[in-house]
Amino acid sequence: MKITHIISSIDQSTGGPARSSTALINKLCENESIDFVDLFTLYSEDPIITNFESPKGKIRFCKPDFLKLSKELESELNESRANIFHGHGIWDFPVSQMAKVARRLDVPYIISIRGMLEPWSLKQSFFKKRLAMFLYQHKDLKNATCLHATAEMEAESIRKLGYKNPIAVIPNGIDLSQYPVKIWKEHKEGRRKILFLSRIHPKKGIEYLITAWMKLDADIKSNWEIEIVGNGDREYITSLKNLIKSNSLEKSIKIVGPKFGQEKIDVYHEADLFVLPTYSENFGIVIAEALSCGVPVITTKGTPWRELNIAKAGEWIDLNESELVRSLKLHMSMNGIELHRLGLNGRKLIEEQYSIESVALKMFDVYNWLLKRSEQPKFVDVWKG
Known part of the structure; x- marks a missing residue:
């Protein structure tokens, strides 16, 4: 199994998502059933890490172009041969580029929402987000194979917006x-x-x-x-x-x-x-x-x-x-x-x-399920209509 993760930035200034996503990948690399895990992100002057501890993981920094679109990123994703794509965060273009590539290659993809659909968050930069929803974000979310929420409260917010995808409720993990x-x-x-x-x-x-x-x-x-x-x-x-x-x-x-x-x-x-x-x-x-x-x-x-x-x-x-x-x-x-x-x-x-070990195991169970290799995990909510 090869998993490709995408996040806009892992710069020190970006806070929680950078730390939790890289911690998750570090732990996934220890799973014997996973062959390789890579993380694509845009170039950063001060990244929290420059590579993973395991040779089974690699961070690939891509050059940003206009509006943080990256031709290099899209090219790399097309050549990644991933079984699953996993994007962290919404609104920024790198995860949207991932979703577009995944749909073109018919590869399952997950989006970790990271609280960005919470009511308070949606009110900030309201018109920009409405435009983004119209142009690409709604399509990316609607067609995701699975969405990831870190708590039931976040999953409820996602459902209230009308998304019917399976939602995996898995907290962030702590090493x-x-x-x-x-x-x-x-x-x-x-x-x-x-x-x-x-x-x-x-x-x-x-x-x-x-x-x-x-x-x-x-x-x-x-x-x-x-x-x-x-x-x-x-x-x-x-x-x-x-x-x-x-x-x-x-x-x-x-x-x-x-x-x-x-x-x-x-x-x-x-x-x-x-x-x-x-x-x-x-x-x-x-x-x-x-x-x-x-x-x-x-x-x-x-x-x-x-x-x-x-x-x-x-x-x-x-x-x-x-x-x-x-x-x-x-x-x-x-x-x-x-x-x-x-x-x-x-x-x-x-x-x-909340240990990183238990969180990484749950995420692996989701990957296995999406690849039709195991039963649906109990912490995945499937829309019943």
């Missing part, structure tokens, strides 16, 4: 070996830390975190600080800094640049609480990373992480200021042992349900 659990320190020096780590973008709800912080009593936050880690649009970051400065919060809220590799792990380990007050996430890979490191998480119902409440690993809340103030007050009032227990519950949740 737990890359995210060791933080060591709890009974007598921690310095202030306790709330961490936001993600792409700095209006959809992430960072303003909610800042304004909620302003409404906390001084005695509750006297020994706490917020660290906002990530990259994004310069103008937006400047607006956040101005909000912080205008309310004299420079000593308690800091915005720093993105962290990668061991520096990112260190940032997670320094945190006592992770907060992502987002409007919309199909999965939220940073939530899984924080939990893997043993950090309790507060996030909103714009994510599919209702398990936080069940596992007692933090809290899954409505997206509004009063709820965030309440949840922050609750968790910031806990002592170190209580927060540590929540963090360990989170690590256990990831180990049991």
Whole structure:
């Protein structure tokens, strides 16, 4: 079996999809029933990786042409001899080029939606997306052999838009070996830390975190600080800094640049609480990373992480200021042992349900099914009319 994956970019700046797709491919390369896995992507100045660990996998960087169309990519896809094509993300042309080639060669293809059909996401750049839907995107999605959603919530959004394809519901996976659990320190020096780590973008709800912080009593936050880690649009970051400065919060809220590799792990380990007050996430890979490191998480119902409440690993809340103030007050009032227990519950949740090993095995089962080599997996929803 040969699988060819396509994603527009794996640059450091692109965030979750680049990390989760390359982690998946790395693990698929270990499957003895897979002969080769390659990933086609456009040239990047700062890719998260330049190749896979296994000789069974290869990353192929293609030169972009006008509007990120790539003649080189289309030529390579035509010659790839893949049994299955797997595209990650929509709207950009590389995955659409893949879909076009797959239909011409009569090769099954999967599209991982990556949250890009969620209601909040569809409202952004609305007219451009409507045009893209008319020109190519609807055709690519409608004719996909299978669509991939990372949670039931995302699958429901896809169905509401009228797509009747089979939908495989498989979460993003975490390579737990890359995210060791933080060591709890009974007598921690310095202030306790709330961490936001993600792409700095209006959809992430960072303003909610800042304004909620302003409404906390001084005695509750006297020994706490917020660290906002990530990259994004310069103008937006400047607006956040101005909000912080205008309310004299420079000593308690800091915005720093993105962290990668061991520096990112260190940032997670320094945190006592992770907060992502987002409007919309199909999965939220940073939530899984924080939990893997043993950090309790507060996030909103714009994510599919209702398990936080069940596992007692933090809290899954409505997206509004009063709820965030309440949840922050609750968790910031806990002592170190209580927060540590929540963090360990989170690590256990990831180990049991989100390990990259289990996710890669599920994706392999989908590939086998699409090639008519096995029965339909239980986690694939087939439209019944």
